Each structure stands twice: as structure tokens, then as C-alpha cells.
Amino acid sequence: xxxxxxxxxxxxxxxxxxxxxxxxxxxxxxxxxxxxxxxxxxxxxxxxxxxxxxxxxxxxxxxxxxxxxxxxxxxxxxxxxxxxxxxxxxxxxxxxxxxxxxxxxxxxxxxxxxxxxxxxxxxxxxxxxxxxxxxxxxxxxxxxxxxxxxxxxxxxxxxxxxxxxxxxxxxxxxxxxxxxxxxxxxxxxxxxxxxxxxxxxxxxxxxxxxxxxxxxxxxxxxxxxxxxxxxxxxxxxxxxxxxxxxxxxxxxxxxxx
Amino acid sequence: xxxxxxxxxxxxxxxxxxxxxxxxxxxxxxxxxxxxxxxxxxxxxxxxxxxxxxxxxxxxxxxxxxxxxxxxxxxxxxxxxxxxxxxxxxxxxxxxxxxxxxxxxxxxxxxxxxxxxxxxxxxxxxxxxxxxxxxxxxxxxxxxxxxxxxxxxxxxxxxxxxxxxxxxxxxxxxxxxxxxxxxxxxxxxxxxxxxxxxxxxxxxxxxxxxxxxxxxxxxxxxxxxxxxxxxxxxxxxxxxxxxxxxxxxxxxxxxxxxxxxxxxxxxxxxxxxxxxxxxxxxxxxxxxxxxxxxxxxxxxxxxxxxxxxxxxxxxxxxxxxxxxxxxxxxxxxxxxxxxxxxxxxxxxxxxxxxxxxxxxxxxxxxxxxxxxxxxxxxxxxxxxxxxxxxxxxxxxxxx
Numbered sequence: 001x002x003x004x005x006x007x008x009x010x011x012x013x014x015x016x017x018x019x020x021x022x023x024x025x026x027x028x029x030x031x032x033x034x035x036x037x038x039x040x041x042x043x044x045x046x047x048x049x050x051x052x053x054x055x056x057x058x059x060x061x062x063x064x065x066x067x068x069x070x071x072x073x074x075x076x077x078x079x080x081x082x083x084x085x086x087x088x089x090x091x092x093x094x095x096x097x098x099x100x101x102x103x104x105x106x107x108x109x110x111x112x113x114x115x116x117x118x119x120x121x122x123x124x125x126x127x128x129x130x131x132x133x134x135x136x137x138x139x140x141x142x143x144x145x146x147x148x149x150x151x152x153x154x155x156x157x158x159x160x161x162x163x164x165x166x167x168x169x170x171x172x173x174x175x176x177x178x179x180x181x182x183x184x185x186x187x188x189x190x191x192x193x194x195x196x197x198x199x200x201x202x203x204x205x206x207x208x209x210x211x212x213x214x215x216x217x218x219x220x221x222x223x224x225x226x227x228x229x230x231x232x233x234x235x236x237x238x239x240x241x242x243x244x245x246x247x248x249x250x251x252x253x254x255x256x257x
Numbered sequence: 258x259x260x261x262x263x264x265x266x267x268x269x270x271x272x273x274x275x276x277x278x279x280x281x282x283x284x285x286x287x288x289x290x291x292x293x294x295x296x297x298x299x300x301x302x303x304x305x306x307x308x309x310x311x312x313x314x315x316x317x318x319x320x321x322x323x324x325x326x327x328x329x330x331x332x333x334x335x336x337x338x339x340x341x342x343x344x345x346x347x348x349x350x351x352x353x354x355x356x357x358x359x360x361x362x363x364x365x366x367x368x369x370x371x372x373x374x375x376x377x378x379x380x381x382x383x384x385x386x387x388x389x390x391x392x393x394x395x396x397x398x399x400x401x402x403x404x405x406x407x408x409x410x411x412x413x414x415x416x417x418x419x420x421x422x423x424x425x426x427x428x429x430x431x432x433x434x435x436x437x438x439x440x441x442x443x444x445x446x447x448x449x450x451x452x453x454x455x456x457x458x459x460x461x462x463x464x465x466x467x468x469x470x471x472x473x474x475x476x477x478x479x480x481x482x483x484x485x486x487x488x489x490x491x492x493x494x495x496x497x498x499x500x501x502x503x504x505x506x507x508x509x510x511x512x513x514x515x516x517x518x519x520x521x522x523x524x525x526x527x528x529x530x531x532x533x534x535x536x537x538x539x540x541x542x543x544x545x546x547x548x549x550x551x552x553x554x555x556x557x558x559x560x561x562x563x564x565x566x567x568x569x570x571x572x573x574x575x576x577x578x579x580x581x582x583x584x585x586x587x588x589x590x591x592x593x594x595x596x597x598x599x600x601x602x603x604x605x606x607x608x609x610x611x612x613x614x615x616x617x618x619x620x621x622x623x624x625x626x627x628x629x630x631x632x633x634x635x636x637x638x639x640x641x642x643x644x645x646x647x648x649x650x651x652x653x654x655x656x
Binding site: 051052053055056058059062063066069074075076098099100101102103104105125126127128130131149150151152154155156159163174179 | 273281282283284285286287289290428429434438441442445446448543544545546547548549554556558559560561562
């Protein structure tokens with residue numbers, strides 16, 4: 001059973017997935033941030049693999065990505081940093097990123113190496129369903145990695161069921177059709193999440209895009225298994241103080257500790 | 258790993274938008290509905306008789322088509338072959354870009370859209386988009402790199418005068434690549450009422466095919482005009498400059514499946530292909546994904562997209578349309594390049610022997626003519642994609 005499966009078996013509510021960009025704010029802060037997230041109550045870590053042209057991301061994550069790239073982050077460096085992480089990190093880790101850097105690394109080599117260092121799943125927003133089914137999906141599954149598709153309020157039901165059936169670990173519900181880091185009208189989001197809840201999908205659902213604090217975290221938890229926070233945490237990290245202190249403060253606020 | 262089926266008809270990508278292994282739609286789920294609707298509707302709409310009639314009427318009476326096919330006598334004598342110029346520079350707004358924006362605005366209306374967004378590099382596509390939005394009463398927002406806004410001030414003024422809002426793209430290199438990223442993000446954030454008019458044969462399927470079809474009027478007219486002038490529809494060579502590749506796609510389109518016609522694409526070599534300041538994508542790029550399609554992309558070994566360089570903002574792009582990537586790899590097309598310096602020299606030379614000031618982009622196409630080994634019997638059509646007014650500031654530095 002995968003780490004993600006185990007997590008949702010043990011905890012079906014208020015699962016918190018926190019996103020951070022690998023190599024941000026410093027090239028070598030990745031592991032320290034992961035440890036701090038684990039220590040302060042995050043249930044899943046979503047590590048962004050920085051890319052020069054991140055289409056699905058808003059300004060905050062874009063600029064952290066460019067920062068990380070100029071710090072010298074690459075997939076090689078990231079895998080080196082992660083090679084010993086399972087000695088201290090016990091919660092699930094998913095990698096989020098775009099197809100192009102992975103294709104240059106070699107898709108299969110990437111999956112093999114990710115599994116080797118203890119990565120649990122992948123979120124690749126620009127890997128389309130057709131290409132997943134015809135080429136890449138098999139490599140991902142053969143290497144024992146979970147794959148998490150995104151769904152939006154505009155995703156038609158039939159397609160949504162298909163994306164759910166091909167996903168494992170969890171399903172990533174984008175709160176509205178938007179890039180990351182935009183404020184959302186949560187009454188609209190609630191209607192959508194209630195609809196998702198009633199569909200009895202195979203996978204647990206985590207909501208992302210627009211979740212930034214206790215209020216928004218609590219709001220979406222009414223209908224789903226938890227949420228993903230990204231831009232708000234990167235914003236907090238950008239203040240430039242000690243990442244341990246920032247992470248503790250940030251998670252205490254979101255979780256209401 | 259399994260490859261996609263290769264296909265031999267260059268005019269029609271596969272149902273999923275592949276030309277050989279290039280193309281596809283590598284887009285986030287947030288764009289799925291918009292792109293899927295477009296994919297389901299574009300061919301149907303483009304084949305409706307009322308749509309064809311409306312677009313044809315606008316191309317004739319508003320754009321000024323057909324554009325002339327001009328026999329360039331002095332240039333022909335000098336090169337030692339028969340050189341014809343397809344005068345896209347005489348289109349309304351001064352370049353071929355409007356062929357596509359006319360088609361897409363009529364299509365956007367039929368899709369029930371009320372707002373148009375576009376990206377632009379040199380500003381030609383931005384102006385062509387702002388123009389058709391004014392014509393059809395649509396709200397228009399154009400994304401343009403901050404750096405390009407500075408170096409293409411007259412086109413920025415034109416767009417504003419036409420009622421468009423020009424939004425600076427401040428991320429990355431602040432040029433065309435980043436303007437395209439910003440336009441795609443804007444589309445993600447407002448998908449329902451907005452249509453995105455991409456200016457080149459790039460982006461997710463169906464854009465490369467749709468834009469190529471709207472630009473194909475260029476080669477459709479060439480065939481008729483050659484038949485009329487020479488009694489033979491087929492030239493020996495068609496030559497066009499390539500950034501993303503829209504004028505080349507249009508100029509090649511009706512010759513793609515005519516193996517006797519050499520298709521010559523000219524990329525911008527900047528300071529020299531291997532100088533580190535170049536935009537010669539097929540020479541420097543590797544297979545990759547940029548702006549939603551698989552193609553040839555200038556990138557680092559880590560898969561980060563690199564900044565190209567060209568004196569012409571319209572060719573300053575680190576990718577190339579998937580059709581062109583396929584023409585390059587299948588060797589159906591011949592890909593050459595011209596440096597900044599060669600393009601400048603050609604711009605002055607063509608101005609002085611033919612009385613036509615070409616755009617800097619177009620000037621690249623002229624630079625390769627002496628290198629083609631042409632014979633006196635050869636019939637060569639150069640796509641004169643745009644006029645040089647917008648480049649006067651650059652030209653004035655070299656007077």
C-alpha cells in the first residue's frame with residue numbers, strides 16, 4: 001500500500017498538503033523546509049520542480065521558480081538533495097512540475113530515480129490525458145508512482161470520472177479555472193465541491209488554488225478530504241526570515257493550533 | 258517508449274494535433290474546455306458557406322486581397338533566376354498577420370465570445386488583432402513583453418489608438434515568449450467569455466492547424482497567380498522567414514504535398530548561429546514542449562527554455578511551430594538562417610533595387626537567395642510578409 005493510501009486510510013479529514021518550490025528560498029533549503037513542514041503538521045509535501053515557463057502558476061510561484069533556477073536548482077541537484085531524505089521524512093512526498101524538464105532528463109529515468117529516492121506521486125499539469133494513456137502512464141505506474149490528475153469546475157462529468165479512475169493517491173480539485181495564487185469566491189467553490197462529494201469518486205479529494213489561511217482551509221474541508229496550500233506559503237517564505245520559524249507560524253495559523 | 262504514428266499528408270495533423278511526433282495539446286486542465294470546444298468546432302465552422310463568405314469578403318474589401326505577385330526584375334537579373342514577390346506587405350496593417358486575425362475574430366463571434374486576448378512580439382500581430390477587434394466591436398487586450406514595448410513604440414501607439422489595452426509582460430526575458438505565457442495565463446483566468454487569438458502556428462492543437470489554414474490564402478493565391486502569369490501553378494522554390502512560422506506556413510501550405518516545390522524556411526541567426534545570441538531554433542534546439550505543443554525548442558540540457566536573440570522582434574522566439582519541426586525533421590523543408598547583419602544588408606538592398614522597404618523579418622528571407630544555387634529557369638516565390646515602416650528606427654541607425 002502506498003504512503004498516500006495509508007495516509008488517507010488513517011486520516012480522512014483535514015489533510016494538509018503544502019507546496020514549496022525546490023531550491024527556494026535557498027538552493028539547500030529544500031530538506032530543511034520539508035523537515036519543518038513534517039514537524040509542524042503538514043500531512044503531504046508537494047515539491048515543485050522549477051521551470052522557466054510554468055503556465056499553470058501565478059506570479060508568486062513563477063517568481064519562486066525563477067529564483068530557484070538562478071540558485072542553481074536542476075533535477076539532478078534535486079534528486080541528490082532527496083537521496084537521503086527518507087531517513088528523516090516519513091510523510092508522503094509528491095513532485096509537481098512541467099513536462100519539458102522531465103523529457104530532457106528522460107521520462108523513464110526520471111520515474112526510476114524518483115521512486116528510488118522515495119517520492120510517492122507526481123503532479124504534472126501539462127501532461128494531457130491522451131498522452132498519459134498512450135505513452136507516459138505506463139512508465140509512471142510501472143515504477144510504482146501515484147499520478148494525480150487535476151480537475152476543475154469546468155471538467156465534464158464523464159471526463160472527471162475518467163481522470164479519477166486513472167489517478168491514484170488523491171485527486172487534485174482546482175477550486176476554479178484560474179492560475180495559482182488568485183483569491184476565490186468560496187460560495188461558488190462550495191457548490192462545486194459539494195457536487196464532487198456527491199459523485200462518490202474513487203480517490204480522496206484535495207482542493208487547491210486559493211487556499212491561503214485557516215478560513216479557506218476550514219471552508220473547503222466541509223466537503224473534501226483536505227487542501228493544498230502553495231502561493232500563501234511561498235509568500236510567507238519570501239519574507240526572508242528563518243524558514244523553520246516561518247513554517248511553524250504559518251502552519252499553526254492554518255491548522256488553528 | 259512508443260512513438261506516435263507518422264503521417265505523410267503535411268496539411269492535416271492527426272486528430273490529436275500531431276505532425277509526426279510534433280504537436281499535441283500539452284495544456285493544464287484549466288484550459289481543457291476552451292481548447293476542446295475549439296478543437297471540436299474549428300473545422301466545422303471554417304467549412305460553413307456563410308463563414309467562408311464573410312471571411313472572403315473581409316479579405317477582399319478590408320484587407321485588400323488578393324495581394325499582388327510581383328516579378329522582381331532587377332533582383333531576378335542579379336540572382337540569375339525568376340524571382341516573384343508575394344506582396345503581403347500590402348495587406349491592411351502592413352503584414353500577413355491580419356489574414357489570421359480576420360479568420361479568428363469571425364470564428365470567435367460564432368463561438369459566442371465577447372473578449373479577445375492576444376500576444377505580440379514586434380506588435381504586428383497585436384495591431385492586426387486590435388484592428389479586427391475594432392472592426393467587430395470586441396474588447397481587446399494584448400500582452401506584450403516589457404522590452405518589446407520599449408523597442409516597438411509605434412505599434413504600441415497603434416494598438417492603443419485602435420482601442421486595445423496593452424499589458425506589459427514583466428516575467429522572464431520580457432519578450433514574446435513571456436507575452437505568450439501571460440496571454441495563456443490570462444485565458445486560464447477568464448476562460449468562458451474570452452477567445453485567445455494566437456498569432457503564429459504555435460500553441461496547443463488546434464491552433465497550429467487553424468492558423469496555418471487561415472494563412473493558407475497566401476499560397477492559394479500564389480498558385481492562381483503563377484498559373485495566370487506562367488501557365489504553371491508550381492514554382493521551383495518558395496522562400497519565407499520563420500519565427501513561429503505563420504507566414505511560412507501560409508506560403509508553403511498549398512505546396513506541402515507537391516514534392517517538386519522546394520520549401521525554404523529562413524530562421525534568424527542573430528549574431529551567428531553559434532554565437533550564443535541567435536534564434537535559429539532548428540539548428541540550436543532539441544525536442545521539447547513550449548506553449549502547449551511538442552516541437553523543437555531552444556533549451557538548456559536541464560530543459561529550461563533559453564532566451565533567443567534576433568534583431569527582429571518577430572523572429573525572436575525560442576520555438577517553432579510543430580508543422581515546421583516536422584518539415585525540418587522529415588527533410589521536406591530546407592532550413593537556412595540569416596544573421597542580423599545579413600538581414601539588415603538585404604533590407605537596404607531590396608529597398609534600393611526594387612523600391613520596396615521590407616520588414617526586418619522578411620529581410621532574412623531575401624538573404625538566402627544567393628545561397629540557393631538557383632538556375633535561370635527556376636521560379637522562386639519569396640513571401641514578402643511585411644513592410645518595413647515599423648523597423649525604421651533600426652534602419653535609421655544604419656543609414
